Amino acid sequence: MLSDRNTPPEPEGHDEHSLIPEVVPPLPRENRLARELPWHTALKWLREGWSDLWTNPVPSLLYGLGVFIVSALVVWLMFRFELDYFVFPALAGFMVLGPLIANGLYVKSRNIEIGARTSLFGMLFVRPRSGPSALFMGVILLMLFLLWMRAAVLIWALFFGIKPFPGMDEIIPTLFTTPTGWALLIVGGSVGALFAAFAFSISVFAVPMLLQEKTDALSALGISMAMVWNNLAVMIAWGAIVLALFLVSVATGLLGLIIVFPLLGHGTWHAYRDLRPADRQEGESERLFLQPV
Template identity: 45%
Template sequence: MSAIDTGASGRMATVATLPNEAPWAWLAAGWRDLWTHPGLSIGYGLVFTAASFVILYGLVWSGIAALFLALAGGLLLLGPMLAVGLYEKSRRLAGGEHVSAGSIALVKTRSPVSLAFFGVVLLLAYFFWMRVAYLLFALFFSGTGFPPMSEFVPTLLFTTHGLGLLVVGTGVGAFFAAVVFAISVVSVPMMVSREVDTLTAVVTSIQAVVRNPAPMLLWAVLIAGIMALGVVTFFVGLAVAFPLIGHATWHAYKATVH
């Protein structure tokens, strides 16, 4: 393990060395939390699903529904902050505390200022990603314009400019996702449960990834895969996928940072 000064609390945080199969245990623990008072978790996921529908409707209304995939990728950037209530539910369950809709909707974090600042950082990253995605679409479809939603998948897979967008967009999106994953994988639940400044939480998160590359890579792949399953069901599956990942992320934090 390696120790990190958490600053405000005066306590040292240590980053553990994890077994490669650790993410499966996090998912199992998250699954148990999901089905303990399931109405709270599923309700939380339904709010996330509804918000995704609203954003998708906005894209359709604006005539840029083809940015659907960019929106889906953007969900991974905002997810760590949007799951704060799920972290709180898992924390309360582990501590034997009462869990209610109010307790997960209005979370009293130990580091509210640090968490708010980090939320702004992730929101800016999301807006930047959407802007980059729009520019990529405009670049590759400059001669034809944005295809309608009904033609988007065939255009993406069976045309030269569509394949170019798929390759470049996937690469750029993966870079954004990797950076956000590294800085947020344990930092947000850490700020929920401890008095810690944003920089220390982010450094701890990065160190957790650097110290445990194999399990963290597996965890990133599992997150992407489970969220993708939620998205391909036109966001309906996110009602389960999102809370599952949120609860499992809390257990990832507890296993990694001591």
């Protein structure tokens, strides 16, 4: 006998919800970027950097001397051509370009690990494994530095108007003895801190990564920021050490850079080694934006 039902019969022994799979939470995934190092590991990096500095010290000290001479020359040229209003932003912007300038120091620390001796020539003429991507990294950091310089000029104009810079002998008392000066210090310091924090996070590991691994510049920037974010406590401690030693160098008329810059460069290499998984350092790095050919 034919049935007048047009729909297929329901399966026996099942309710209406039995055909829908249950929603289960995803399996936990290991966060390989989080190394869970205590904050005082930053002091270990500083000690290891000190050890690298005094292992075959002449190339490192000459490297630091070169950084001091170039920095002092740039500051002198600013005063010579009446661009002294750029001095404070330029000193703050030094934190942006610092990791890029320290490439040769990373090479020496890497060679110390394998028992090789490094000459000053080998530190000055570096061949990163990532090739042209390292040059692109330099362009990115330089553009960020120029953006900060422009922002500093705009902040000055917002508080003091569009007028000639009065000179260091007048501006320093104005900054510390007037309400407008204090407001400029607070706003300018806050904006500068944001620039410095961003530049530090994207470059502190990106530059040694491009030296050691084969990847692209944008991926290195993103991975560096992720490494900093996932190891925030120890990286805040390392950033505080970098800032404190740089301020000491400024207080000594930049002479301190002769020792401080190589010390921080070597220490940064050890920070990269501790936070970056070893298999990623030796093999092909992951690429966030470009796929390997």
